[in-house]
């Protein structure tokens with residue numbers, strides 16, 4: 001029987017939604033499914049993970065693992081894979097997951113497929129060539145490593161419970177040489193764009209950084225997060241962490257409201273997985289209207305304040 005291990009990333013006392021989505025996918029594929037939590041003071045998160053399909057949650061909980069550094073995590077995962085005989089290790093895309101998966105691939109001499117959107121236990125599906133084709137990808141190594149695209153999978157609860165087991169942590173000397181000097185978090189209110197059900201995104205059509213207040217106002221009224229195009233990020237109007245697209249993040253909210261965004265292919269590839277796309281653009285021929293569910297042809301400076309006011313009034317009533 002296939003044995004799959006899912007790496008669970010966690011932030012501020014919660015397991016990341018992306019990791020839970022990968023776990024739910026692994027459970028749907030079947031076989032023996034386990035998850036691994038690595039960090040300091042993370043044991044409390046383990047029990048809840050059973051609901052997403054893990055029969056076992058391995059916990060490596062030590063003060064020395066507090067910093068989100070990759071090499072100690074590679075040690076933990078490599079030992080688990082060889083001790084327990086996992087044949088598949090799956091990750092949700094993140095900076096840390098990319099480092100851990102790459103280190104594990106080197107350590108185990110295993111193949112690593114990147115940017116997956118689906119997996120059937122043998123073969124993965126990965127969009128290529130700016131998402132114009134989806135290709136089947138496979139592995140020739142005995143252990144298969146895969147990273148799923150951010151936002152590609154839903155964290156579906158199946159209601160099971162997990163047995164929590166401790167991992168005996170043995171770190172290699174070379175894995176403890178790196179030290180986390182500083183960690184800085186961008187100030188953020190509300191959900192992140194990876195986790196949000198609603199995203200309001202602003203583009204060059206806003207006319208200037210000060211007009212992001214219009215986008216933020218609508219996002220706040222809808223309880224959503226703010227995203228941006230590369231054009232405005234490059235112009236310094238909004239931080240890179242909010243950029244959606246080929247060189248930014250992939251998102252798949254229930255609702256994506258694009259304000260003053262032309263709909264270039266490099267932006268489209270990052271948001272086309274959204275359930276409902278609403279575009280507000282003054283140019284009726286803007287490409288964004290070709291893949292929007294609802295389009296408003298108009299000046300966002302007029303549309304956005306009215307829309308925000310209407311939503312606030314509807315919510316208050």
Ligand SMILES: Cc1cc2nc3c(=O)[nH]c(=O)nc-3n(C[C@H](O)[C@H](O)[C@H](O)COP(=O)(O)OP(=O)(O)OC[C@H]3O[C@@H](n4cnc5c(N)ncnc54)[C@H](O)[C@@H]3O)c2cc1C
Pocket residue numbers: 202203204205206228229230231232243244245246247248249259260261262263264265266267270280281282283286298299300301
């Ligand atoms: C290798 C590469 C990677 C890239 N990666 C990314 C990426 O990750 N993400 C990304 O977004 N882009 C990316 N780009 C850039 C991309 O090609 C586009 O240039 C960019 O997405 C355009 O951003 P925009 O829609 O904000 O601006 P524009 O294309 O300038 O569009 C502005 C839109 O606003 C409308 N508008 C103007 N005024 C108003 C108004 N008052 N009311 C309503 N609408 C108005 C206009 O009609 C226009 O459609 C990449 C490009 C390259 C070459």
